Amino acid sequence: MDFVDASGQRVRRSAGTTDKAAAQELHDQLKAEAWRQSRLKESPARTWDEAALRWLDEKAYKASLKDDMQQLEWLHSFLSGMKLPDITAEVVCGILERKRKETSASTANHYLALIRAILRRAHKWGWLDSVPSFEPYPVKSERLRWLTQEEAARLLQELPQHLADMAEFSLLTGLRQSNVTGLEWAQVDMQRRCAWIHPDQAKARKPIPVSLNDQAIQVLRRQLGKHHRVVFTYKGQPVTQTNTKAWRKALKRAGIEDFTWHGLRHTWASWHVQAGTPLLVLQQMGGWASLDMVQRYAHLSADHVAQYAANVGVNGTKKTQAPLRLVSGTSQHIENMVGCEGIEPTTR
Template structure:
């Protein structure tokens, strides 16, 4: 028999080892006698499961441990852990079959009470849904998954800057940030791929760089063709750091959203602009220059063309021929225009 107290909980906790499986959960009582009774009932239940073939019950805590083990390669693992830590105080003591829709709604209300954006609430609830779905469909720990409601999120507009604005920003930034901005606008690489770029990932002779699968958001390798301007930026960094392309005072760069970055944006009059918007700017410039969407998809390492269509409205060149074909106004000399009707054959 094992009863113990946790520093962050007023309740007695139990710990049982059964057939090599360690079960640890809250008794949800401060009464030691009742906790002992719960302990004994749980042991009897485990015996029933083994001898009578009754399906065992699993806890949220057990599900989280297995979920993290199976998804350790996800690009969003760090973010997932942040959300799971927040969820711990509400779900840690529950069995999976105790997590009903009502419980989920109460957890959502707690998250909303933190005064965070709807998108943040949704990311937290998506983790709840992901763990429960794995428990039900992959591990068969759960008979059914309760519905997890999502809050409406405003559709964010594509924020990009003009080449004139980019020039002002580049000139005003310190040299190490300026170099990374120039490189981002030439390659469209995400922040982590720029700050983490190593010399071993660059071949100047072949004018290419590459992002390894474990560094890419879609977990697929990305070939990065280097423009003349991108090569110029890289050559400027030679000799500054032994392993990383971009550095600051001899150290590799890990953070770019600094006070200097925000102060410089304000100084040059650029508002509502994040570092990731450099990628939007790169994509927008490409589309405006006539780069086909399927080519942009490959250049940017997007998983599907649907993810690139948000930039399609920035170019209408491919639609011009259809507009001209339909037009009922024929321009004449000077400012004169004559109306004509298409003949119907």
């Protein structure tokens, strides 16, 4: 293509196609746009690439920026070079339908949220006149997936040693995947039996104190001397990915379905609640921004309401008996209800 715009500037570039009719159409379109920009002072239409790059620059502080980058990498093949006004609801729906078929409706909604956030930001920048209306996929409420002690033992047995150590440490501390893979020796004090996650490493942007029990200390001792800076390594190099073929094959061999690495954190929290750890304490230990995030585990323990269960009886009679006692044979019933092992009968 070769033309001169209204300002006298010569434009020469490839049309990127061998179809002469398509090249001519693009030529006429660019020439008309150049005229409008010069004579009518219209701003050039911004592209998805420009918006995505500016988004990453402005959101550099996000703890989940790595997730955004992974999603943008997948979206690149569909949206790269596309002008923002051309990204309609229909276009986005067609793209996300592929992701929904590949993964799930919930995952597709995560991609939709990112697209919508970038387009809204572009509108704020003055790059886009209006933002299309998007309808997320309906998602069923799913049960919280966590492992029993027996399942956890099977999984650790099937994992290669470097992943087994990281998984065991996650089960003992509740740390997120990025905090485990990025843990450095400078963040560990084995004498004081503690570690810490810096605010810029935490999702809630608050420091997380990590208490280390005997098993967690043993895991760390097995890593001594492997690397001068990072704690967990594989063949002398820092581990960056945990969702690998080795992880998925180990899950299959252990007979564990519908489980992700993040489920180790759910398991840690579930075990704590079942053991009687107060939710406010668990919130601090897990680094959650609000108590609402911890409430999802509350149903795994009935201790905080058990003392009131005897207040109502048949015919509305108020009971004044002592708090409920667990007798022989009751623990198995509770195991079946809660879905976990290791609950022992207790007497108060």
